[in-house]
Amino acid sequence: MIVRTRKDLRAAVEVARQKGKKIGFVPTMGALHDGHISLVEKAGDKSDYVVASIFVNPAQFAPGEDLDRYPRNEQGDVARLSAAGCSLVYCPSVGEMYPEGSLTNVRVEEMSDLLDGIYRPHFFYGVATVVARLFIHVGPDVAVFGEKDYQQLQIIKRMVRDLGFPIEIIGGKTWRDGDGLAQSSRNAYLSEEERQRASAIFSALHRAASRLRIGVPVEEAIKEARGFILGAGFSKLDYVSAVDPATLHDLGDGPLEEGQGCRLLAAAWMGSTRLIDNLGV
Structure with a gap:
């Protein structure tokens, strides 16, 4: 099942919650590989109703980066998610995630300015903002993020702790090809x-x-x-x-x-x- 608005998303999640189901969540930007699917399966082990999102977040791309050519395959991604046991796929528009006139952003200071943050200073502020908004939209009990993006995982953990989101953050192992290259x-x-x-x-x-x-x-x-x-x-x-x-x-x-x-x-x-x-x- 695909939903594209917060209203429809919340209605579906509320039905599951009223049945006593624990809500799991896996945010993605699509173009799914086996690593993403392993996160969905892990969320299924930790919850009863798994929501995955597909949203290519413009806030984490700087001018000149690959926003326009970032791989997209919604139909194929939804099929893979369904086969992996995902109950609901949230595919919001940019307007749904960032309503017109939106001024609010989330910044996890210091940790976002190290390592990748030195070379992509915009990146983790865009990540924290979109993940915070997705958490508010979905309202999960558990969320799973890949350890392949290790700095991102630690920043999300810190954001959840600092802002008091009642969400358990779980890391999923990096999925690799036979020669060791991390899937991406x-x-x-x-x-x-x-x-x-x-x-x-x-x-x-x-x-x-x-x-x-x-x-x-x-x-x-x-x-x-x-x-x-x-x-x-x-x-x-x-x-x-x-x-x-x-x-x-x-x-x-x-x-x-x-x-x-x-x-x-x-x-x-x-x-x-x-x-x-x-x-x-």
């Missing part, structure tokens, strides 16, 4: 040759994680990872960083301490396509 809608932009080289970003993080586990200093492991990514044919490297998993702050340059948490994150360009990935240590 933007992988469709890669040429065959670029696709063959793109998995180097995961290989670099995997090696860095292994090196950190045996006591190699952070600065040495990160330097090796950067060299590996650039040597594999990536045209530009935005960052490779070792950060605190919760705060996203950079860790010191020495070896990790016993029991210290660490998340490795990277963003690099393969031709005109920007890829991100991350790995826990």
Whole structure:
């Protein structure tokens, strides 16, 4: 079942809630792959009635980015969602999400200005705003976000905590192809040759994680990872960083301490396509 307005969405969700069902939610921008479907299945494990949204959010694209060419396949996406057990698909218009004259935005300060926020300063403010609006529209008990977008996941968790949304946020594992490349809608932009080289970003993080586990200093492991990514044919490297998993702050340059948490994150360009990935240590 597809709904396109808040009124119809709330009516359908209210019927489910009156039947005692727990509401799960998975927001997407469409162009679904197996990773998205795994999030829907996880939401189904944690709830009784799963809502997924398909909305390409203009607020998280800067001028010159790929808003107009972002892959769209609503009919195919809805079919995949239905097969995965999704009960309702919300496909709002831009006007439904951002009513005319809308002035209100949500900013998760500091965390949004690190890592990807340095290179896409608009991005996480657009994400937080649209997710907050979707939470208000859907009113879920549980929402599932992929760990592939790790910084986004941590920002949403912080927003929910700070604003008091009564929603449990759950992370879903990164879904990878056989060579390790994280599945992403933007992988469709890669040429065959670029696709063959793109998995180097995961290989670099995997090696860095292994090196950190045996006591190699952070600065040495990160330097090796950067060299590996650039040597594999990536045209530009935005960052490779070792950060605190919760705060996203950079860790010191020495070896990790016993029991210290660490998340490795990277963003690099393969031709005109920007890829991100991350790995826990």
